[in-house]
Amino acid sequence: MINANRAGAVLTVDLNVLVKNYAFLKGQIGNNTVCSAVIKSDAYGLGLEPVALRLAQSDCRSFFVALMDEAITLRSILEKHDKKAEIYLLNGVAEGAESDLDNYDITPVLNSLTEIERWSSHAKRNGRRDAILNVDTGMSRLGLDTRELDTFEANPEIADGIKITYVMSHLACADDRDAMKNREQRELFDNYRVRLGLQHASFANSAGILLGPEYHYDLVRPGAAIYGIQPITDEINKITQAINLKGKILQTRFVDSGGTVGYGATYQTIRKSRLATVAVGYGDGYFRTLGNRGFGYIGTNRVPVVGRVSMDLITFDITDVPEHEAAPGTMIELIGPHYTVNELAIDAGTIGYEILTGLGARYSRNYIGSS
Amino acid sequence: MINANRAGAVLTVDLNVLVKNYAFLKGQIGNNTVCSAVIKSDAYGLGLEPVALRLAQSDCRSFFVALMDEAITLRSILEKHDKKAEIYLLNGVAEGAESDLDNYDITPVLNSLTEIERWSSHAKRNGRRDAILNVDTGMSRLGLDTRELDTFEANPEIADGIKITYVMSHLACADDRDAMKNREQRELFDNYRVRLGLQHASFANSAGILLGPEYHYDLVRPGAAIYGIQPITDEINKITQAINLKGKILQTRFVDSGGTVGYGATYQTIRKSRLATVAVGYGDGYFRTLGNRGFGYIGTNRVPVVGRVSMDLITFDITDVPEHEAAPGTMIELIGPHYTVNELAIDAGTIGYEILTGLGARYSRNYIGSS
Numbered sequence: 246m247i248n249a250n251r252a253g254a255v256l257t258v259d260l261n262v263l264v265k266n267y268a269f270l271k272g273q274i275g276n277n278t279v280c281s282a283v284i285k286s287d288a289y290g291l292g293l294e295p296v297a298l299r300l301a302q303s304d305c306r307s308f309f310v311a312l313m314d315e316a317i318t319l320r321s322i323l324e325k326h327d328k329k330a331e332i333y334l335l336n337g338v339a340e341g342a343e344s345d346l347d348n349y350d351i352t353p354v355l356n357s358l359t360e361i362e363r364w365s366s367h368a369k370r371n372g373r374r375d376a377i378l379n380v381d382t383g384m385s386r387l388g389l390d391t392r393e394l395d396t397f398e399a400n401p402e403i404a405d406g407i408k409i410t411y412v413m414s415h416l417a418c419a420d421d422r423d424a425m426k427n428r429e430q431r432e433l434f435d436n437y438r439v440r441l442g443l444q445h446a447s448f449a450n451s452a453g454i455l456l457g458p459e460y461h462y463d464l465v466r467p468g469a470a471i472y473g474i475q476p477i478t479d480e481i482n483k484i485t486q487a488i489n490l491k492g493k494i495l496q497t498r499f500v501d502s503g504g505t506v507g508y509g510a511t512y513q514t515i516r517k518s519r520l521a522t523v524a525v526g527y528g529d530g531y532f533r534t535l536g537n538r539g540f541g542y543i544g545t546n547r548v549p550v551v552g553r554v555s556m557d558l559i560t561f562d563i564t565d566v567p568e569h570e571a572a573p574g575t576m577i578e579l580i581g582p583h584y585t586v587n588e589l590a591i592d593a594g595t596i597g598y599e600i601l602t603g604l605g606a607r608y609s610r611n612y613i614g615s616s
Numbered sequence: 617m618i619n620a621n622r623a624g625a626v627l628t629v630d631l632n633v634l635v636k637n638y639a640f641l642k643g644q645i646g647n648n649t650v651c652s653a654v655i656k657s658d659a660y661g662l663g664l665e666p667v668a669l670r671l672a673q674s675d676c677r678s679f680f681v682a683l684m685d686e687a688i689t690l691r692s693i694l695e696k697h698d699k700k701a702e703i704y705l706l707n708g709v710a711e712g713a714e715s716d717l718d719n720y721d722i723t724p725v726l727n728s729l730t731e732i733e734r735w736s737s738h739a740k741r742n743g744r745r746d747a748i749l750n751v752d753t754g755m756s757r758l759g760l761d762t763r764e765l766d767t768f769e770a771n772p773e774i775a776d777g778i779k780i781t782y783v784m785s786h787l788a789c790a791d792d793r794d795a796m797k798n799r800e801q802r803e804l805f806d807n808y809r810v811r812l813g814l815q816h817a818s819f820a821n822s823a824g825i826l827l828g829p830e831y832h833y834d835l836v837r838p839g840a841a842i843y844g845i846q847p848i849t850d851e852i853n854k855i856t857q858a859i860n861l862k863g864k865i866l867q868t869r870f871v872d873s874g875g876t877v878g879y880g881a882t883y884q885t886i887r888k889s890r891l892a893t894v895a896v897g898y899g900d901g902y903f904r905t906l907g908n909r910g911f912g913y914i915g916t917n918r919v920p921v922v923g924r925v926s927m928d929l930i931t932f933d934i935t936d937v938p939e940h941e942a943a944p945g946t947m948i949e950l951i952g953p954h955y956t957v958n959e960l961a962i963d964a965g966t967i968g969y970e971i972l973t974g975l976g977a978r979y980s981r982n983y984i985g986s987s
Contacts, residue, residue, distance in 0.1 A: 250712070251684040286899030286927050287977070311928035312895065312978060313622040335928070336866055336895055340945060341621070357867050359944065381869070385877040386893050386929050390869045417881050426881055495707055496728050498752070498761045506756040510788050510797055522757050524683065524707055528657030528973040533966050556657050556969060557682035557706070558757050573730065574711060594965075595904050598927060602899040603974065606658070607683060 252609035253524025253557070254492040254579070258291050260299040261614035262487040266471045267305060269483050273454050274461045281307035283450070283468030285315055285335070290601040291472055291488065294322050295612045300471075301328040309333045309466055313345055320349040333377060337387070343367040354379045354413065356387040358396060361404050368406030375408050377447065380437045382414040382430040398440050411464050412443040419452035419460075420478050427456060451476035474597040475587060488601075489581035490608070492523040492541070494573050497563065506560050507552025512537055514551075518564045521548070523577055526557040529605030531579065532593040535559075539592050542578040543571050623980035624895025624928070625863040625950070629662050631670040632985035633858040637842045638676060640854050644825050645832045652678035654821070654839030656686055656706070661972040662843055662859065665693050666983045671842075672699040680704045680837055684716055691720040704748060708758070714738040725750050725784065727758040729767060732775050739777030746779050748818065751808045753785040753801040769811050782835050783814040790823035790831075791849050798827060822847035845968040846958060859972075860952035861979070863894040863912070865944050868934065877931055878923025883908055885933075891922065892934045892942055896950065899927040900976030903964040906930075910963050913949040914942050 249255060271280040282305045288296035297308065297319055308330055310316045316334045323330055337356040338346065340363070346353055354377045355361050361378070368374040381388035389397060397403055414434045418424035431448070438446055446462035451470035453460045455477055470476045473487035498520050506512040506520065523541070527533040536553035541561050548561040548571075563571045571577075580586055586597040593600065620626060642651040653676045659667035668679065668690055679701055681687045687705045694701055708727040709717065711734070717724055725748045726732045732749070739745040752759035760768060768774055785805045789795035802819070809817055817833035822841035824831045826848055841847045844858035869891050877883040877891065894912070898904040907924035912932050919932040919942075934942045942948075951957055957968040964971065
């Protein structure tokens with residue numbers, strides 16, 4: 246646990262906003278569609294325990310994770326607080342994973358014939374087991390491919406003992422409302438559902454929910470939008486940013502015109518400048534690509550990152566900020582209302598998701614709305 | 617603690633290599649120069665506790681960290697194992713930090729007149745205190761600027777009660793042996809030392825050590841080279857890579873020519889292809905910029921990353937690898953002897969340092985040479 250007074254930066258996560266975003270997404274779907282929450286990668290970097298607990302305290306009853314360790318940790322968090330929920334494991338049934346799945350009451354997503362056979366074999370020995378069946382419609386990542394689908398269609402007994410609660414697939418281009426690929430994937434998905442005779446289905450991530458009801462089916466799987474990321478590019482959706490990050494000024498200095506800043510001396514002052522050094526760096530997940538490109542805010546004053554980002558330090562040009570408003574100890578907004586996760590991500594050359602999952606371990610974390 | 621069997625990837629850190637690199641660096645400097653170890657940012661992502669302990673078990677007796685919490689954690693690690701060492705805090709004396717510095721026996725680096733006055737005031741009340749004095753020679757990040765130096769030179773009593781054990785500064789361009797800036801900074805540093813009448817000095821990071829004896833002074837502060845990063849660009853130094861990272865194949869599939877891979881469908885197969893999906897993604901610090909650019913190795917077969925990197929998954933084209941050599945469960949080398957941290961960093965558009973500090977929390981970590 247990082248001490249707030251000692252920390253170089255404070256990350257605030259507003260759990261009430263997560264609940265609000267979750268409620269907004271739920272409002273987009275029909276009453277007969279389940280709204281789960283994807284909570285892998287430490288709840289997109291925002292902290293598995295506080296996030297899971299808060300969502301479980303609202304009306305979320307289904308969670309998706311990627312890795313077995315995440316599923317096991319999540320189950321223990323829920324049990325500790327006497328919460329019940331379905332936990333779905335996206336990465337499937339690895340060899341020897343059956344007992345963990347049973348012991349922690351985890352429902353696997355079956356991604357291949359091998360996994361179906363493995364889970365079926367376990368079910369035939371130990372009694373009926375639930376699973377989601379994943380079919381690939383264009384990601385080429387996880388899920389049954391066309392050859393495996395042919396085999397499975399011809400040999401449905403491969404899944405004996407398994408109750409397939411949903412058939413699922415994953416959208417590749419849902420962040421682009423106009424992508425042809427969305428409809429192509431949906432048509433392929435419908436074709437597979439009919440061929441396999443599986444009624445209940447799950448298709449949409451956050452962006453998929455916003456694509457419209459024909460993408461909703463029976464279970465949706467939002468992640469990004471819950472955590473405050475606008476799911477569809479170039480659209481302002483009713484998603485609220487959930488975090489802000491403030492970095493502490495360690496030191497300010499005047500530098501004459503022509504002074505160099507940071508490694509490689511990639512920035513040279515063109516006037517007498519005042520600089521502020523903040524105790525955050527790429528070691529905290531503040532991307533190195535933000536050197537000479539990112540911004541911070543002091544109040545409503547926008548201050549540019551100058552020079553390269555170091556491991557533990559960033560330098561801002563604060564020449565245009567009144568001196569008394571930017572002294573050592575002053576907090577600079579690194580992510581917040583003036584400079585969103587999305588804007589920072591664009592300046593860093595990536596997407597908001599990677600900014601969130603990269604949020605570092607040295608920030609003091611402050612949760613609003615935790616019970 | 618991530619379970620090795622369940623994990624999607626295994627990160628191996630060879631602590632004996634760290635000791636070897638440390639010994640190599642120590643061999644470059646004279647017997648009268650102290651070789652410290654910079655161990656901030658969780659020992660450059662490799663794990664503060666095992667790294668600190670192993671270096672302390674060899675002959676390292678001085679450590680540098682950036683943040684107070686790192687210093688406190690390091691002190692408790694050393695005490696738990698009955699090890700003594702100097703701990704230097706680069707980020708200086710924050711307001712109210714005096715008692716932590718005393719209680720955990722941490723020596724601050726003083727970066728400004730304010731910090732000198734703060735520490736002096738504490739020393740005058742409580743007895744002599746040690747410190748390193750940091751002067752800026754071109755980073756414009758931390759350390760006394762020229763105006764502050766003038767003031768300090770004219771009013772040396774500002775530091776009453778403080779024993780300045782070293783005066784230090786930091787090189788901006790030491791990774792470029794031919795940079796004029798190196799000599800300019802050194803001349804400025806020597807000028808400041810003389811003006812302040814301070815004899816003992818510290819100037820060199822890893823690269824600075826390799827620049828030659830005129831950069832060594834009395835205390836060197838290597839970080840990167842200990843952890844296996846070549847400190848000088850375009851030179852093969854006698855530094856050994858200390859880590860390897862292996863990711864597990866979750867699933868393999870055949871995709872017909874024209875199939876799309878990953879988000880945005882940015883990759884399309886141009887032949888019937890075999891793909892492998894590995895349980896690592898940008899949520900693990902495997903940079904998203906490696907999509908369609910990075911590589912892995914299966915034995916000596918180089919396999920390219922195809923499509924975008926997802927949060928929890930990467931896809932490799934394994935068409936040219938014999939089928940039995942790349943089955944689910946097979947480990948793909950993501951960082952190792954065939955594809956170094958430096959090569960991966962170049963493909964990711966960054967430097968090895970950021971790759972190391974980004975190494976994720978979901979890897980199972982395996983330490984060689986820990987006691």
